[in-house]
Amino acid sequence: MSESVQLIYNNETFEFPLVEGTENEKGIDIKTLRAQTGLVTLDPGFKNSGSCKSEVTYLNGEKGELKYRGYSIEDLADGADFLEVAYLLIFGSLPTKAQLDKFQDDINKEALVDEDLKVILKSFPRSAHPMGALASLTAALTAFNPESVDVDSDEDMYNAIVAIMAKFPIICAWTHRKVKGLPLNYYDCNLSYVDNIAQMMFRLPNREYVANPIVKNALNKLLILHADHEQNCSTSTVRIVGSSHAGLFASISAGISALWGPLHGGANQAVLEMLEAIDADGGDTKKYMAKAKDKSDPFRLMGFGHRVYKNFDPRARIIKKSADEVLNDLGINDPILEVAKGLEQEALNDAYFVDRKLYPNVDFYSGIIYRALGIPTEMFTVMFALGRLPGWIAQWREMRKNNEPIGRPRQIFTGNTNLPFQSLDQR
Numbered sequence: 001m002s003e004s005v006q007l008i009y010n011n012e013t014f015e016f017p018l019v020e021g022t023e024n025e026k027g028i029d030i031k032t033l034r035a036q037t038g039l040v041t042l043d044p045g046f047k048n049s050g051s052c053k054s055e056v057t058y059l060n061g062e063k064g065e066l067k068y069r070g071y072s073i074e075d076l077a078d079g080a081d082f083l084e085v086a087y088l089l090i091f092g093s094l095p096t097k098a099q100l101d102k103f104q105d106d107i108n109k110e111a112l113v114d115e116d117l118k119v120i121l122k123s124f125p126r127s128a129h130p131m132g133a134l135a136s137l138t139a140a141l142t143a144f145n146p147e148s149v150d151v152d153s154d155e156d157m158y159n160a161i162v163a164i165m166a167k168f169p170i171i172c173a174w175t176h177r178k179v180k181g182l183p184l185n186y187y188d189c190n191l192s193y194v195d196n197i198a199q200m201m202f203r204l205p206n207r208e209y210v211a212n213p214i215v216k217n218a219l220n221k222l223l224i225l226h227a228d229h230e231q232n233c234s235t236s237t238v239r240i241v242g243s244s245h246a247g248l249f250a251s252i253s254a255g256i257s258a259l260w261g262p263l264h265g266g267a268n269q270a271v272l273e274m275l276e277a278i279d280a281d282g283g284d285t286k287k288y289m290a291k292a293k294d295k296s297d298p299f300r301l302m303g304f305g306h307r308v309y310k311n312f313d314p315r316a317r318i319i320k321k322s323a324d325e326v327l328n329d330l331g332i333n334d335p336i337l338e339v340a341k342g343l344e345q346e347a348l349n350d351a352y353f354v355d356r357k358l359y360p361n362v363d364f365y366s367g368i369i370y371r372a373l374g375i376p377t378e379m380f381t382v383m384f385a386l387g388r389l390p391g392w393i394a395q396w397r398e399m400r401k402n403n404e405p406i407g408r409p410r411q412i413f414t415g416n417t418n419l420p421f422q423s424l425d426q427r
């Protein structure tokens with residue numbers, strides 16, 4: 001007999017079943033709540049509400065654990081290639097060599113975008129934020145790949161997935177090249193997926209391009225660490241847009257817009273700008289700590305806090321270690337890293353942050369590595385999107401294969417009621 005909970009309302013007792021996951025999480029199944037009681041729940045920001053069952057990613061905020069399809073993020077970050085992790089997230093198992101080779105080959109075949117997309121890119125001002133250009137170009141991909149919209153068959157869905165996996169890194173790199181006024185590079189089918197990201201961003205036409213293994217390894221690790229994170233804001237956006245049966249590219253475009261916000265993926269850019277401001281301010285971390293704690297000041301310590309992690313974000317722990325290694329390997333001494341470490345130590349010993357369980361999150365140190373790799377600040381969130389793409393795809397595919405209903409939350413109305421209409425001459 002499965003467990004249940006009881007709700008007593010209007011002197012009547014109602015029973016609702018408990019749902020238990022494979023990591024022993026429990027939730028109240030309230031599918032019949034309104035039918036039985038006439039009531040709805042109210043939960044701004046969905047802090048207590050589960051939107052779906054999922055087999056893709058598990059995270060434990062109290063323990064600071066993160067697993068993709070049952071594999072720990074530590075093991076994957078240390079030993080896997082990003083394309084392997086993308087396959088794992090999307091299709092549910094680590095690929096055999098034959099499966100990975102086929103996935104890579106299928107991506108290679110699709111690794112071109114219509115030349116007319118350059119016309120759309122050209123129409124943007126160079127000052128346009130790359131995330132805005134990326135969201136637009138991703139939605140525009142639908143126009144050039146109309147077959148990616150109706151994906152009722154497994155084959156159609158696979159083809160749409162391969163197409164976005166292939167074309168997304170190209171348009172991401174193009175948004176960078178646009179800002180810098182540089183010619184656009186093409187995907188090279190002789191290189192790996194991650195090597196292509198680097199060469200499309202950094203290859204210059206007037207000199208030989210030499211791949212840097214330090215850059216490739218750091219990029220690979222960062223992309224894996226950003227690949228999925230259960231029902232975060234942008235993934236929930238991808239799911240709800242996709243639940244209307246909008247195409248995969250349109251759903252991903254919506255996710256890009258959600259990720260752009262400074263409270264979400266845009267935080268990695270905001271962190272670097274904050275650290276640079278502190279550094280320019282003589283490293284006065286105490287001033288910024290005070291601002292972060294001042295309720296009358298909208299300033300927040302960017303890169304700190306998390307809706308789920310009430311312990312260290314396991315990704316932040318890995319990225320912090322990697323930052324030291326990458327800067328050392330590249331022979332870079334970046335004072336911003338010391339400012340970040342100083343700020344972290346202060347916050348971790350400050351009652352305001354300790355009481356609210358505010359720890360560094362994935363965005364706190366990632367920008368320091370991106371900067372060391374030669375990636376400009378305005379591109380940091382595009383790099384986040386590049387990593388998150390397979391997670392968005394995996395969650396979207398799961399939602400469609402589970403035939404989830406269209407997402408349509410309820411509300412509690414608190415506005416005016418029964419107002420008599422007055423014609424214009426009476427108002």
Ligand code: SDX
Pocket residue numbers: 045228229231232233262263264265267292293299300301302303304305306307308356358361362363
């Ligand atoms: C990502 O969800 C995911 O999984 C996201 C992500 C992913 O991989 O997809 O992990 C990626 O988005 C990481 C988060 C990046 N954002 C930031 O670093 C921006 C700074 N952080 C905050 O804005 C905040 O911590 C959030 C948005 C991340 C979480 O906000 P919540 O869960 O809604 O918490 P809250 O705003 O209700 O804060 C609780 C308390 C409040 O104080 P009190 O009202 O209790 O007095 O903590 C305070 C907040 O004022 N607080 C902060 C703070 N974060 C929370 N105070 C100062 N600085 C901060 N950073």
